[in-house]
Amino acid sequence: MLINRRIVLKTAVASAAAVLNSLPLRAAPETFALRSIPSTGETLPVVGLGSWITFNVGDDQLLLDECAAVIDAFFAGGGKLIDSSPMYGSSQSTIGYGLKKHRHRDDVFSADKVWTSYPDAGPEQISRTRGEWGVKRFDLMQVHNLLEWKSHLETLRAMKARGELRYIGVTTSHGRRHDILERIMNTEEIDFVQVTYNILDREVEKRILPLARERGIGVIINRPYQRGFLIKRFASEELPKWLPETGASSWPQFLLKFIISHPAVTCAIPATTRIEHVRENLAAATGNLPDANLRRRMADYVRQL
Amino acid sequence: MADWSSYTLSDFLLFSSRVYERLFELHNAVVWPAQLVMFAIGLVIAVLVLRPIGPVGCRWICGLLGAIWLFVSWSFFWERYATINWAANYVAPFVALEGLLLLFMALFARPPVIFFCHSPGSYLVLMIFGFALLGYPLIAAAMGRPVQSAEVFGIAPDPTAVATLGVLALGRGPLILFASVVPCLWCMATGLTLLALGWPDWFIAPLLAVAALLARLLRGGREKSAA
Numbered sequence: 001m002l003i004n005r006r007i008v009l010k011t012a013v014a015s016a017a018a019v020l021n022s023l024p025l026r027a028a029p030e031t032f033a034l035r036s037i038p039s040t041g042e043t044l045p046v047v048g049l050g051s052w053i054t055f056n057v058g059d060d061q062l063l064l065d066e067c068a069a070v071i072d073a074f075f076a077g078g079g080k081l082i083d084s085s086p087m088y089g090s091s092q093s094t095i096g097y098g099l100k101k102h103r104h105r106d107d108v109f110s111a112d113k114v115w116t117s118y119p120d121a122g123p124e125q126i127s128r129t130r131g132e133w134g135v136k137r138f139d140l141m142q143v144h145n146l147l148e149w150k151s152h153l154e155t156l157r158a159m160k161a162r163g164e165l166r167y168i169g170v171t172t173s174h175g176r177r178h179d180i181l182e183r184i185m186n187t188e189e190i191d192f193v194q195v196t197y198n199i200l201d202r203e204v205e206k207r208i209l210p211l212a213r214e215r216g217i218g219v220i221i222n223r224p225y226q227r228g229f230l231i232k233r234f235a236s237e238e239l240p241k242w243l244p245e246t247g248a249s250s251w252p253q254f255l256l257k258f259i260i261s262h263p264a265v266t267c268a269i270p271a272t273t274r275i276e277h278v279r280e281n282l283a284a285a286t287g288n289l290p291d292a293n294l295r296r297r298m299a300d301y302v303r304q305l
Numbered sequence: 306m307a308d309w310s311s312y313t314l315s316d317f318l319l320f321s322s323r324v325y326e327r328l329f330e331l332h333n334a335v336v337w338p339a340q341l342v343m344f345a346i347g348l349v350i351a352v353l354v355l356r357p358i359g360p361v362g363c364r365w366i367c368g369l370l371g372a373i374w375l376f377v378s379w380s381f382f383w384e385r386y387a388t389i390n391w392a393a394n395y396v397a398p399f400v401a402l403e404g405l406l407l408l409f410m411a412l413f414a415r416p417p418v419i420f421f422c423h424s425p426g427s428y429l430v431l432m433i434f435g436f437a438l439l440g441y442p443l444i445a446a447a448m449g450r451p452v453q454s455a456e457v458f459g460i461a462p463d464p465t466a467v468a469t470l471g472v473l474a475l476g477r478g479p480l481i482l483f484a485s486v487v488p489c490l491w492c493m494a495t496g497l498t499l500l501a502l503g504w505p506d507w508f509i510a511p512l513l514a515v516a517a518l519l520a521r522l523l524r525g526g527r528e529k530s531a532a
Contacts, residue, residue, distance in 0.1 A: 056320050058388030060327050089319045089389050176311055227315070273321070 032078040033285040035266045037167070038216035039191045044109060046260045047285040048081030049074050049278065050222060050271035056089030064097050066273060071098030073275040075107050077282035083194070083220065083269045084133075085113040085144050086125055092132035100134055110135050111192075111220070113144035113171060119151030123159070142169040142194055146177050146184070153188060167191035173222050175203045185211050192266070194220040198230060199258045199302050209264035218266035224259050225252065225270055240301050247288030252277070256284040258298050261291070314501040320389045322502045329445070329454040329461060332385045336460055343459025346373065347438040347468065354434070354472060360416040363476075367417065367484075370469055371407030373459045374487075378404060381462055400462070403487035410480050417478030426523030430471045433513055433520065437468035444506050463510045466491045470517035474524065489514050 034043040049071070057063035071082070084091045092112065099105045112129050114122045126141060141159070143152040149170055156168040169192030172181050178195075185193060185208070193212060197204045201223070212219045225231050234251045248254040252270075259268045270281045290298060333340065346369055353362045382397035410417060421427045441464035442455040458464040466488035473485050492514035499507035 053319065053321055056389050057324050058328070058385075060324070060331060063324065063327065087319075089391060174311060174316070273323075 031286065032282075033260065033289060035218075037191065037218045037266060038213075039167070039218070044267050045078055045080050045282075045285060046265065046267055047079060047256065047282050048083060048109075048111075048220070048267045048269040049079055050269035051082065051084040051091040051095060052088050052222075052271055053227070054271040054273045055084070055091035055094040057094055058090050063273075064094060065101075067094045068098035068101045070273060070275055070278050071095065071104065072102040073278050074282070075102070075104045077279055078285075079278075079282055080107065081109040081111055081140075081220075081267050081269065083111040083222075084129075086115045086129060087113070087144060092129055096132045096134045105135055108135070109139045111140040111142065112138055113142045114152050114156070115144035115147060117148055119148055119155070122152050122155045126159070137163075138165055140167040140169060140192060141165050142171045142192065144171055146170055146172060146180055149180075149184060153184075153190070157189070167218075169193055169218070169220075171220075171222070172196070175201060178203065178208060182207055182211060185215055185217060190217060192218040192220055194222055196223040197221045197259055197262070197265070197268075198224050198226060199255055199299055200226070200230065202299070205262070209262060213264045219264050221259050221265055221268040224256055224268045230255055234302070234305065237305050240297075242297070245288070245294060246290050246298060247286075248284065250280060252280055253284040254298065256281060257290055258295060260285060261289040261295055314497060318498070318501045319391075322504065324389055325498075325502060326445075326450050326454045328385060328389065329456055330451060332381060333453055333455065333457070333460065335385075336380060340457045340460055343373070343457060344438065347434075347458050350468075350472065351434060351438070354419060354475060355421050355431075357420070363416040363419045364411045366411075366419055366472060367407045368411035370472065371404045371409075371411055373465060374404030374407060374469070375401055376404075376459070377462055377465055381460070399487055400491075403484065406480065406484050410478075410484065414480060415478065417476040417481050419472065419476040421475060422524075424524055426520040427475065429516060429520040429523065430474050433471035433474075433517055434468050436513065437464040437471060441467070444509065448504065448506050462491055463495050466495075467510060467513045467517075470514055471520070474517045474521040 033046045035046050036043050055067050057067060074082070082095055084095055086092065099108060110133055112126075112133070114126055116122060116125050126138070130138060141156050143149045143156070153168065153170070156165060159165045160168050169190050170181065170184055171194035172178065173194075173196045175196055181193060181195070184190065193208070195204050195208055197209075198221075209219060211217075231252050234255075237251075239251065239254060243249070243254065246254060246257050248257050256268060256270065259265060272278050272281065350366055350369055353366050356362075378397050378400035382393045382400050386393040387397065421431075438458050441461075442457050445455045446452050456463050458468050469488045470485060470492070473481050473488075492510040496507050496511035
């Protein structure tokens with residue numbers, strides 16, 4: 001393999017990012033926890049905003065305004081990354097509405113996906129999506145659920161080379177197709193992967209997360225609450241007496257801190273329709289983040305419930 | 306997509322319960338006062354079914370139902386449901402086909418024979434049709450949802466499908482079976498959707514579709530024994 005400047009630079013940045021991300025994050029309460037994107041060193045708040053189901057509200061003006069208020073609260077609280085997909089119904093136009101209404105187009109780290117079985121239709125879909133968001137270009141474009149990943153990654157690479165995108169990646173969810181994902185991570189130059197990870201769905205800890213660190217790939221986490229199921233499941237359970245050690249003050253924060261404290265995680269993207277929940281999620285990114293021992297205790301505690 | 310066995314019903318749901326409920330609220334507000342017109346049409350169909358009617362009456366029944374299905378295809382599936390469910394764009398043409406088929410039965414084909422006789426099957430159809438017209442709009446309030454989200458025959462697809470299956474269960478003719486396919490499939494699809502949403506009334510449309518099939522079987526036995 002030829003050693004070229006790109007490989008050296010990427011290795012150096014990834015190494016620095018890995019060192020920084022492994023340091024315990026004990027920021028002051030008002031400081032937001034940031035993670036470095038391994039391929040460039042750019043920092044991102046470790047809690048972002050998903051849009052699956054929650055922002056698919058059609059042209060319902062009442063619900064559009066509620067979603068816009070959530071987006072506004074998200075930025076006011078220090079958030080940056082918003083994630084969507086053409087598969088999510090009208091979520092993209094809802095995001096565009098919210099960004100325009102509260103003038104956050106320049107604040108957002110925009111992450112979307114290409115989702116079509118037809119390779120040639122990718123650029124047109126991305127262009128349409130960009131129109132929905134109202135942004136000049138996407139920060140991150142991902143191949144959704146690995147659909148036609150080979151062809152779409154070629155397209156995304158070319159778009160990135162032309163400066164039309166800043167980062168590229170691929171996504172899966174529910175622990176599906178990790179074998180293909182691992183192959184892609186080993187053989188393709190990508191900036192991000194998006195996977196499911198939470199205190200019960202920990203499959204990615206075995207190979208995907210370590211591989212992401214090894215290869216200098218950023219990790220976005222979907223389904224942090226299993227679409228709210230985990231919160232409902234544990235709501236009636238007692239929180240551990242040692243809760244203050246985790247920095248959390250509620251079950252949602254306990255569950256989210258478990259995820260974002262993993263050193264390989266760049267950003268988790270819980271979705272919500274409520275302002276108080278977006279604030280609670282963002283607050284999980286402040287204060288202490290559990291270290292490896294505490295994360296083990298958290299997982300053990302939940303397992304025995 | 307690979308590994309289908311790992312998918313659950315909720316994986317195919319694109320929207321929340323609140324969004325689906327408000328869909329009907331907004332739809333009702335936009336089409337008002339069409340609900341009154343549809344109720345009147347429903348009464349006309351009921352009268353035509355109950356009284357001895359010849360081919361002209363049967364053509365009117367098919368024509369009215371056909372027009373209603375075309376309206377539901379455009380106003381609900383295309384204009385409303387498609388805003389939150391991209392799959393509705395693919396369903397709308399089939400719903401429109403249902404409307405066109407019924408109109409074809411009304412205008413060009415040999416009219417089906419739709420008649421009410423004093424049999425368990427016919428009375429079951431009466432109950433099904435009556436529920437579609439009068440009972441369905443009350444389900445929302447009974448389940449604690451806003452009254453404005455009531456589903457009305459001729460406006461919302463569920464009571465429209467149920468009423469159509471009821472009427473067709475009284476019919477004989479070559480195209481009756483084909484005209485039953487779309488309403489039957491919709492009753493199953495809506496049952497699955499509401500089940501995924503966690504609505505307790507998810508079973509109503511599928512149950513009434515099965516009841517319409519039962520009504521048809523009961524009528525078939527009665528007619529054979531009468532002959």
